[in-house]
Amino acid sequence: MSVWHIAGGNRLEGSTTVQGAKNAVLPIMAASVLAPCETELLNVPMLRDVDTTIRILRGLGCSVERAGDSVNIDSGYIARAEIPHSLMRELRSSVIFLGALLARCGSARLSMPGGCELGPRPIDLHLMALRALGARIEESGGELICSTPGGLKGAAIALPLPSVGATENAMLAACAAEGETVIMNAAREPEIAELQAFLVKLGADVSGAGSATVTVRGGFAAPERVGHRIMPDRIVSATLLAACAAAGGEIELRGVEPRHFSTVLHSLSECGCDIMSNGASVALRSDGNLKAPMPVITGPYPGFPTDAQPLMLAACLKARGTSVFVENVFQNRFRFTEELQRLGARIHTEGRVAVVTGVARLHGAPAVATDLRGGAALIIAALAAEGETDILDSGHVERGYERFDECLRSLGADITLTDTKGP
Numbered sequence: 001m002s003v004w005h006i007a008g009g010n011r012l013e014g015s016t017t018v019q020g021a022k023n024a025v026l027p028i029m030a031a032s033v034l035a036p037c038e039t040e041l042l043n044v045p046m047l048r049d050v051d052t053t054i055r056i057l058r059g060l061g062c063s064v065e066r067a068g069d070s071v072n073i074d075s076g077y078i079a080r081a082e083i084p085h086s087l088m089r090e091l092r093s094s095v096i097f098l099g100a101l102l103a104r105c106g107s108a109r110l111s112m113p114g115g116c117e118l119g120p121r122p123i124d125l126h127l128m129a130l131r132a133l134g135a136r137i138e139e140s141g142g143e144l145i146c147s148t149p150g151g152l153k154g155a156a157i158a159l160p161l162p163s164v165g166a167t168e169n170a171m172l173a174a175c176a177a178e179g180e181t182v183i184m185n186a187a188r189e190p191e192i193a194e195l196q197a198f199l200v201k202l203g204a205d206v207s208g209a210g211s212a213t214v215t216v217r218g219g220f221a222a223p224e225r226v227g228h229r230i231m232p233d234r235i236v237s238a239t240l241l242a243a244c245a246a247a248g249g250e251i252e253l254r255g256v257e258p259r260h261f262s263t264v265l266h267s268l269s270e271c272g273c274d275i276m277s278n279g280a281s282v283a284l285r286s287d288g289n290l291k292a293p294m295p296v297i298t299g300p301y302p303g304f305p306t307d308a309q310p311l312m313l314a315a316c317l318k319a320r321g322t323s324v325f326v327e328n329v330f331q332n333r334f335r336f337t338e339e340l341q342r343l344g345a346r347i348h349t350e351g352r353v354a355v356v357t358g359v360a361r362l363h364g365a366p367a368v369a370t371d372l373r374g375g376a377a378l379i380i381a382a383l384a385a386e387g388e389t390d391i392l393d394s395g396h397v398e399r400g401y402e403r404f405d406e407c408l409r410s411l412g413a414d415i416t417l418t419d420t421k422g423p
C-alpha cells in the first residue's frame with residue numbers, strides 16, 4: 001500500500017516532458033509476438049503495467065531486456081501460448097495477447113483480464129471479432145481456450161461499439177488471416193493509429209486506422225529488427241494541465257501531441273485558462289479562479305476522453321457555477337467522487353451524470369484512490385486544497401503515471417509518495 005501525501009496550495013510552475021503512452025505501448029508489446037523478430041521500443045514509460053507485460057512476454061518464451069526507457073523484445077521463439085491468471089488479472093490490456101497469440105501460434109489459453117473497476121467490462125466484442133475470423137473459443141471456469149481449426153480467414157467485422165480493445169485484437173489476429181479483413185465502426189483513438197504504424201513496420205498490410213474503417217490484408221514480410229518510439233501519453237498530458245488549472249500557475253508540456261487532447265484543451269479554456277499550443281508543446285496559465293465549462297460529455301474519440309473525465313471534474317471543484325459531466329463510455333465511473341467529497345467538494349451523481357457545484361475552498365482530508373484516473377483526480381483536488389491530504393493507494397496511480405510525485409515536485413507541488421511496507 002502507498003500513501004500520497006500532499007500539502008495543497010502551491011502554484012505549479014515550470015516545464016516538463018510527458019511520458020510515453022501506456023495505452024499505446026501495451027498493445028504494441030503484445031503485437032511484438034506476431035512475427036519472429038527483434039523489437040526495440042523507445043520512450044517506454046516505467047509503469048507497473050509495462051513490467052507486468054514484460055513478465056507475460058517472458059512467460060511466453062520471449063527474451064526481454066529493459067534499459068532506461070527502452071525495451072528490447074526478442075520473439076524469435078514462443079514456447080507456450082498460455083498466460084497464467086496471476087498475470088492476466090493485473091491489467092485489462094493483457095487480453096490483447098489473445099489476438100496476437102492466435103495469429104502467431106494458432107491457439108491461446110488465458111483467463112479473463114483485470115484492470116480498473118469501472119462497471120462491467122465485458123470482452124464479448126473481442127470474442128465476436130476473433131470468432132468472425134475463424135477462431136474457436138471455449139469459455140470454461142473463467143478460462144478462454146482458443147484455437148483456429150481451419151486457420152484464420154479474413155472477414156467483414158462490424159463492431160456494435162467502437163471498442164478500443166476489440167479493434168486492437170481484431171487488427172492483430174487479422175494480420176495472420178488469409179485474405180482481407182475490414183473492421184467497421186472501428187475505434188478511432190490515436191493509440192489505434194499508433195498500433196497500425198507499428199504493424200506496418202512489422203511488414204503487415206494495415207490501413208485506415210484513425211478512421212472508422214480499418215482494413216488488414218493478411219500476411220507478413222517481417223524484417224529481422226523493428227524500432228518504434230512510443231507516442232506521448234495524452235491522458236498524462238491532460239492530468240498535468242488539469243492540475244495546473246486547479247492549483248493555479250503556469251506550466252509547459254513538451255513532447256506532446258495537443259491535437260490528441262484538443263477536447264480537453266477546449267474545456268480548460270472554457271474554464272478561463274490561457275492555453276498556448278505550438279506543435280509539440282502546450283502551455284497553460286491559470287489563476288486558479290475558474291468558471292464552470294460547458295457540459296463535459298464523454299464519448300469515443302474524437303469525443304471527450306472518458307479517462308480525462310475524472311481529471312476535468314477535479315479541476316472544476318472550485319469553478320464558479322455548476323459543472324455537468326455526462327459519462328457515456330463506462331457505466332460506473334463516478335466512484336471517485338465520493339472520495340472528493342471528503343475534501344469538501346459538492347458533487348451530486350445520478351446514473352451517468354455528475355453535477356459539481358463549485359465551492360470557495362477545498363480542505364485536506366484522508367482519502368482512498370478507487371482506480372487509476374480516480375486516484376489522479378484526488379491528487380489534483382488535493383493540490384488545489386488548503387491543508388494536507390493523505391491518499392491511500394493500493395498501486396492504482398502508479399499503473400499509469402511514471403514517477404508522478406517527482407514530476408509534480410519538479411513543477412513546485414508539495415507531494416511525497418511513501419510505501420507503507422517500506423522502511
Ligand code: UD1
Pocket residue numbers: 023026092093120121122123124125126127161162163164165166187306307329330331
Ligand atoms: C481502453 C483504454 C481505457 C479507456 C477506454 C475507452 C487501454 C488499455 N485502455 O479500454 O483506458 O478508458 O479504452 O477509451 O487501452 N465493451 C463491451 N464489450 C467489449 C468491449 C468493450 O461492451 O467486448 C464496452 C465497454 O464496457 C465500454 C465500451 O465498450 O463501455 C468501451 O470500451 P473499450 O473501448 O473496449 O475500452 P478498453 O479497450 O477496455
